[in-house]
Structure formats: structure tokens, C-alpha cells
Amino acid sequence: MGRPPCCDKISVKKGPWTPEEDIILVSYIQEHGPGNWRSVPTNTGLLRCSKSCRLRWTNYLRPGIKRGNFTDHEEKMIIHLQALLGNSFIYTSRWAAIASYVPQRTDNDIKNYWNIHLKKKLKKLQINEEEVSNKGQWERRLQTDIHMAKQALCEALSLDKTTSKQPYNSYHEVSGSNSSIYASSAENISKLLQNWMKIPPSSNSETNSSATTPEGFDSLFTFNSNCHSSDACQSVSVDTANLTPETSLFQDETKPILETQVPLTLLEKWLFEDGVAHEGQEDLINMSLEDSAAGFF
DNA sequence: AAATTGCTCAACCGCCAAGTT
DNA sequence: AAACTTGGCGGTTGAGCAATT
Numbered sequence: 001m002g003r004p005p006c007c008d009k010i011s012v013k014k015g016p017w018t019p020e021e022d023i024i025l026v027s028y029i030q031e032h033g034p035g036n037w038r039s040v041p042t043n044t045g046l047l048r049c050s051k052s053c054r055l056r057w058t059n060y061l062r063p064g065i066k067r068g069n070f071t072d073h074e075e076k077m078i079i080h081l082q083a084l085l086g087n088s089f090i091y092t093s094r095w096a097a098i099a100s101y102v103p104q105r106t107d108n109d110i111k112n113y114w115n116i117h118l119k120k121k122l123k124k125l126q127i128n129e130e131e132v133s134n135k136g137q138w139e140r141r142l143q144t145d146i147h148m149a150k151q152a153l154c155e156a157l158s159l160d161k162t163t164s165k166q167p168y169n170s171y172h173e174v175s176g177s178n179s180s181i182y183a184s185s186a187e188n189i190s191k192l193l194q195n196w197m198k199i200p201p202s203s204n205s206e207t208n209s210s211a212t213t214p215e216g217f218d219s220l221f222t223f224n225s226n227c228h229s230s231d232a233c234q235s236v237s238v239d240t241a242n243l244t245p246e247t248s249l250f251q252d253e254t255k256p257i258l259e260t261q262v263p264l265t266l267l268e269k270w271l272f273e274d275g276v277a278h279e280g281q282e283d284l285i286n287m288s289l290e291d292s293a294a295g296f297f
Numbered sequence: 298a299a300a301t302t303g304c305t306c307a308a309c310c311g312c313c314a315a316g317t318t
Numbered sequence: 319a320a321a322c323t324t325g326g327c328g329g330t331t332g333a334g335c336a337a338t339t
Contacts (some may be wrong), residue, residue: 016307016333038324054325055308095328111328112306 013047017056021046025053026061034062059108066104070113077102078110079118 017025028044034057037050046053059065070078081098095107095114102110 014309051325052308058326060307096326107327108307115329116305 012049012052014052017048017060021048022056022061025056029057029061059106062106064104065106065109067109070105070117074102074105075113075118078114079122082114082118 024044024046025040028040032043037054040046040050040053041048048056078098081101082094095111099105099107099110
């Protein structure tokens with residue numbers, strides 16, 4: 001037999017979370033750390049199913065999440081990454097992969113933003129495109145797009161590297177002042193978390209001690225020290241699990257990086273190597289060209 | 298001022314791979 | 319090995335708000 005069910009689905013509450021529920025959930029996670037979601041409703045008395053608790057935490061309450069308008073830079077990143085990853089058969093979790101390149105944004109946020117804003121924008125662009133369209137021009141523009149994607153990614157990733165040098169607590173202040181409007185309740189709740197962030201829950205600190213600081217960002221441009229087989233390690237290893245502060249703090253909570261790690265490394269290798277494309281990378285470019293052309297709309 | 302339409306985004310749903318018993 | 323759950327994902331919904339008529 002398997003494990004017992006996560007919750008009694010009959011007495012489960014649905015709909016928007018109240019601030020009180022948020023506080024209960026955050027307090028519980030402060031004490032026990034994220035994970036073992038099955039026990040959360042039981043132990044907190046929340047009338048929510050474990051899945052709902054997890055989603056509320058990962059998409060809204062988790063510290064380090066930026067809310068509010070997307071910047072032009074973020075927008076471009078998403079568009080280009082969507083063009084590159086969106087329809088590739090390699091990527092079974094494209095939003096998570098894209099989110100790993102857009103710091104402080106959740107995959108749900110990016111997905112929403114894409115569906116609401118960017119699809120429309122691109123449709124408009126497509127209409128303009130049709131006026132000038134012939135195959136050669138279309139492909140040339142996509143080539144330009146790919147080139148711009150490379151630049152945008154390089155810029156963004158080097159920005160990340162800079163911000164990562166800050167202590168984790170000040171990171172919040174910076175992100176809060178820089179941009180964007182945090183949902184007031186989330187902001188209040190994130191304040192509750194500040195002390196906790198200095199001392200992560202013991203259950204996590206034991207297993208994730210190396211990943212509890214933003215120093216994880218530094219691995220962005222380093223070779224994988226655990227890797228001893230030469231070929232697989234030649235490429236620049238981007239530790240996607242550490243790309244954002246929230247994922248570094250709550251490694252349990254990250255999107256499933258393992259399954260995307262190999263293809264991402266391939267992509268990153270291509271992105272970071274200025275110059276001649278290798279055979280496999282050409283395939284990737286060609287695939288992106290075809291797929292993005294066919295799949296945008 | 299009231300009704301209608303459009304927009305936004307948090308939350309839900311269903312599916313699937315991985316893990317557990 | 320089989321049965322079952324968990325956790326994670328993409329797609330979708332619907333309540334609430336804003337803009338327009």
C-alpha cells in the first residue's frame with residue numbers, strides 16, 4: 001500500500017487566502033522549514049490541502065519574490081527565452097526553466113505575464129511582420145532575436161552576479177526599493193521572516209548548509225567542482241538551483257532542476273561562447289528558429 | 298450613476314514522474 | 319512488483335478591480 005492521503009478533501013477550504021492563514025502558514029514554516037507539506041494542514045489547523053499550502057508558499061509567501069510590473073529587461077528575457085525554450089521537446093518544464101533565469105520571479109508569474117501581456121504584444125508584432133514577410137526576412141529577424149537573447153542573458157546574469165554579493169537580508173531591501181511593489185501582506189509577512197532568514201531552520205540547515213547564502217550565486221560562472229568526468233564538465237555549469245535567493249534558501253522548494261540541467265548546460269554553453277557555433281548548437285539554433293516561428297501563435 | 302466590458306492574477310485542476318509502503 | 323501518494327508542472331478559471339459606454 002502507499003502512503004496515507006494528504007488531506008481530507010471534503011473539509012478543505014478553497015479560494016483566496018486570508019492574511020491570518022498566511023501568518024499561520026509562515027509561522028509554521030519559520031519553525032519547521034518548508035517541505036513535508038502533507039503534515040502542514042494537520043499541524044497548523046489550516047483547512048487547506050497540502051498542495052494549496054505549498055502553492056501559496058512557493059508562489060506568494062516565499063521570501064525574495066518580486067511582485068509588480070515586469071521591467072523591460074525582464075520582458076525581453078522572457079520573450080527570448082520563450083523563443084528558445086518554449087517549444088523545445090527537451091524542456092518539459094519551460095516556465096520553471098525560464099523562471100530560473102529571471103531572478104525573483106516565480107514560474108507562475110512568468111506564465112501569467114506571458115499569457116496576458118506578451119502573447120498580445122507578439123501577435124501585434126506578427127501582424128506587422130506579415131506586411132514585410134518573406135521567409136528570408138523572417139529568418140533574419142529571428143537570427144537577430146537570438147543574438148539579442150544572448151546579449152540580454154549575458155547582461156542579466158552578470159547583474160545577478162553583482163547583486164548576489166549582498167547579504168541576504170539587504171537583498172530584500174534592495175529588491176523592495178528598486179522596483180516594484182510588493183503586495184502589502186506579503187511584505188509584512190516577509191518582515192516576519194527576516195530574523196529567520198539569518199538562521200535557517202535546523203531541518204534545512206543540516207542538509208542545505210552550503211546553499212543558505214547568496215554565495216550560491218557565485219557558482220553561476222564556476223565549473224562544477226564535484227564533476228570529474230571531463231566532457232560533461234567542460235561546459236560552463238550554471239547552478240540553476242542557486243540562481244535566485246529564494247531557491248538558494250529553500251532548496252527543497254526549487255523547481256526540478258535535475259531534469260533540465262543537462263539541456264540547460266548545453267544552452268548556456270552556446271549562450272556564453274561568443275563565436276562559432278558547434279554542430280549541436282547549430283541544431284539548437286535551428287530548432288529554436290523553427291519552433292519559435294511555428295509555436296509563438 | 299449604473300451597467301457592461303475588459304483586464305489582471307491568485308488559485309485551482311488535471312496530469313505525470315518520482316518516491317514510499 | 320504493485321498500489322498509492324507527493325510534489326511539480328502547464329493550462330485554465332473566476333473574483334475583483336478598472337475603464338468604458
